[in-house]
Amino acid sequence: MSKKNEKESSKPIPSVNNHSNKQKVWPTEQTQPEPTVPIKHLYKDGKFPEGEICELGQYDYKTKRFHPSELKPNTEEREEKLQEQLMEARQAAEVHRTARKWFKDSVVKPGMKVIDAAEMYEAKVRELLEADKKKSGLAFPLGCSINHVAAHYSPNGGDETLIGKDDVIKFDLGTHVNGTIIDSAFTMCWNDQYQPLLDAVKEATNMGVRTAGIDVRLGDVGAAIQEVMESYEVIINGKTHRVKSIQNLCGHSIERYHVHAGKSVPIVASSNNTKMEENEFFAIETFGSTGKGYVIEEGVCSHYGRKFTYNGDGSELKNKESRELLKVINDHFGSIPFCRRYLDRTGQKKYLTALRDLVNNGIVNEYPPFVDVKGCYTAQFEHTIFLRPTCKEVLSRGSDY
Structure with a gap:
């Protein structure tokens, strides 16, 4: 097979960091060895490299x-x-x-x-x-x-x-x-x-x-x-x-x-x-x-995901904690799969019973190892x-x- 690597040439342009009170001019090249510049600030024109x-x-x-x-x-x-x-x-x-x-x-x-x-x-x-x-x-x-x-x-x-x-x-x-x-x-x-x-x-x-x-x-x-x-x-x-x-x-x-x-x-x-x-x-x-x-x-399950076809707010659920957890899932992930650690990052605690309820009601899928x-x-x-x-x-x- 004939292959070629073609990268769209787009010269990195300095960008301003709007996520802090002080304006920051980002470097025009990625930092090394640890990358710290968000990718979009290296391609301000929005033309990212081809695969x-x-x-x-x-x-x-x-x-x-x-x-x-x-x-x-x-x-x-x-x-x-x-x-x-x-x-x-x-x-x-x-x-x-x-x-x-x-x-x-x-x-x-x-x-x-x-x-x-x-x-x-x-x-x-x-x-x-x-x-x-x-x-x-x-x-x-x-x-x-x-x-x-x-x-x-x-x-x-x-x-x-x-x-x-x-x-x-x-x-x-x-x-x-x-x-x-x-x-x-x-x-x-x-x-x-x-x-x-x-x-x-x-x-x-x-x-x-x-x-x-x-x-x-x-x-x-x-x-x-x-x-x-x-x-x-x-x-x-x-x-x-x-x-x-x-x-x-x-x-x-x-x-x-x-x-x-x-x-x-x-x-x-x-x-x-x-x-x-x-x-x-x-x-x-x-x-x-x-x-x-x-x-x-x-094995112990870590992967979960709200069903792609589900667009409800959980009003059909009897459990208040389940409805509240579903709102967190809808707000933070939607249909994107998540794990328990990602729920931890949102500040959720003692949510396993509510998560099990969402699984049992067919709203969330679980994906064991x-x-x-x-x-x-x-x-x-x-x-x-x-x-x-x-x-x-x-x-x-x-x-x-």
Whole structure:
């Protein structure tokens, strides 16, 4: 496949910090090694860097239209909204790249508490986005799933779990601007024997990105991912394991304020003939395992989310505390998923009974950890892509993955 990296050149312009009583002129370049300048102040003209632009190639021959007549016509208003949303996505992606580089290079290490690492990472994202409740910020709780836990683990308050030097830990981070979401994940380890597992999953994700495109069937994407994933082996403590795609986890389409929208992108071969379409956002997300390659829900829940289709105020609820908690959720998160620590940040206390009531009434969903067999290792890599009419843009692509 032919690829090229094209970054829109926009010279950073000094900006004024309006969040304090004193006006502050921001630096024209990002501070190093710790980034402290909110991204929008480096691109005052609002033109944020493009992601990786993928043109025609061996695996994505369907992603480019060959004649102008094949392009779906957009009204001027729709085209303007699409461009606005794309620029929001690029801003969220630049925050993701900047925050994760600092986190990987300067923060996370064996021996530190998972909760400390998570809160430093999340705080940096909020700082770089100038997070504002539902307007911009984290698109879901930071996933910090370790070893056989594949997804949906984030530490609750008081969690004393430490990162071990033999751990394989997945960091799944979402950023958003006005509900336009970047969903991207990476895996880290400090023992080289696990590296082939990470390589398998990274390359499987890259194959998914290459295969994805306009009019491509989702089942074909899954087949391509599985073929690459399961061509790898990893030797752990002298035992050889074939890497398996986790068959009941998948990628997904993304819509505004809706991280898991209507389409699922399998990571194994399937008969899913649903096609990807022009102007859609997708999270190409793959998981590999040395275990069964199948996960179940198990463990203490940290992830929650108000149902996307629920627009009520809770007046149907009998419990006053439940109605009050729902108001906090509506005000701070809307349909954006959250975790207990995020409720703690809003000043909520003793809310678990009310939260359980919202779950029992079908207003809030709970998302317990996904786990494979204990003793195995799992890895994850993920990118968000946008299917433009004549190419696809890998929005979350960076120099790291």
